[in-house]
Amino acid sequence: MHGSPRHRQLRSRTGSDSGSGTGGFSVRDSKQSSIMEKLVFLILSAVFRRKGLLLFAPLLYISMMLLYMGSLNFDVSISNLKTRVVSVSKRAPPGSLYRSPQVFEKLWPFMEAESRNSTTHALSTAWNSRVHNVWKPCINSSTVTELPKSNGFLIIEANGGLNQQRLSICDAVAVAGLLNASLVIPIFHLNSVWRDSSKFGDIFDEDFFIQALSKHVNIVRELPADVLQQYNNNISSIVNLRVKAWSSPMYYLHKVLPKLLQLRAVRIAPFSNRLAHGVPSDVQALRCLANFEALRFAESIRMLADLMVDRMIKKSSQSGGKYISVHLRFEEDMVAFSCCEYDGGEEEKHEMDLARERSWRGKFRRRGRVIRPGVNRVDGKCPLTPLEVGMMLRGMGFDNTSSIYVAAGKIYKAEKYMAPLRQMFPRLETKDTIATKEELAPFKALYLCWTCKDSQTR
Structure with a gap:
């Protein structure tokens, strides 16, 4: 009788056992109680009701498991043994705070001692290459034939920092080859972060880029006058196709190519990450050629x-x-x-x-x-x-x-x-x-x- 949940619930309401040594479990509800303390109180109260037990049993089980595994990162303790008040405090998960300066302070004496006693220099072995395979060219030049007639002009806007721009250029070369399009020298987006107004020729060797790709993709410095006139001499008037990130080659063939044939010129801006990683070998070869052979910095x-x-x-x-x-x-x-x-x-x-x-x-x-x-x-x-x-x-x-x-x-x-x-x-x-x-x-x-x-x- 005394051990039943109903009897314990009655005792907790009347407060008759609050000071006895038999030990009912109570939670002090004060203005300073945190939200988590109230939550613990509500869960415990619900558990002591038969209907509440059935309702909250699954939730209680999951919560206890998360607490056990440390996922919620709460410390639960009884802060006062006499009144048995539950104290819940949140702690930072392991690895969530920047503590490297403290780690460095402890390690620095060992670093100094190691430097004084060091007899071998790491660089003596770091530069020993273990790769014995010979680099292979991206494309076998002996299989190259004359370029077919272009399907139109592709204009892209390379956005982001220098590395993102480089990747965009390589993807643009691959897409131009896939669509048999003439690629206009990429435009660099004026980014609010880097605030760099450099053009393609300020960073990369433009002549070398055109020449290195001449047998594979047609590269032009600007749109022909007749095409530009079609759009009132304003590139911004050319349709900008919103291509999703990591689009497949089939998407370009089914969605972009028809527009290219119809309009003679299309824009894709922004163009960062607009071509999927997994592409056929011939498309990947053009990426490779642009990255490792065609792109080199300006002479200065x-x-x-x-x-x-x-x-x-x-x-x-x-x-x-x-x-x-x-x-x-x-x-x-x-x-x-x-x-x-x-x-x-x-x-x-x-x-x-x-x-x-x-x-x-x-x-x-x-x-x-x-x-x-x-x-x-x-x-x-x-x-x-x-x-x-x-x-x-x-x-x-x-x-x-x-x-x-x-x-x-x-x-x-x-x-x-x-x-x-x-x-x-x-x-x-x-x-x-x-x-x-x-x-x-x-x-x-x-x-x-x-x-x-x-x-x-x-």
């Missing part, structure tokens, strides 16, 4: 790059002229877009909110959009800080005598985040330490010019 970029490589080799004489090149992706836009949190507190959150609004104008404030920094970090979607890259390199065996060349844009709060990387690798170089201001000036001038124009139009 190649000359400066060769000069910087020679200087880096001389600076890395202690390691036999070999060095590590690291492309850090810890620019402000990358940090903002990732929606991850580091150790900058409220100031960092405010700066990232402003950066997201400035570059993506409301994209991250849309209804239903939930930003969960902890989940992003657990899922491995947070850009590595320079500190984390440095610890990774030290873990791979590179010591403080290794020469490091950092290829990156402007690092977010560089003074703070680059300091530990320089501490681990004193022989660290960047483009600003390898090249002179005069050598870099021509490449910065275009960016600065566009930035000034952009700020004036706001």
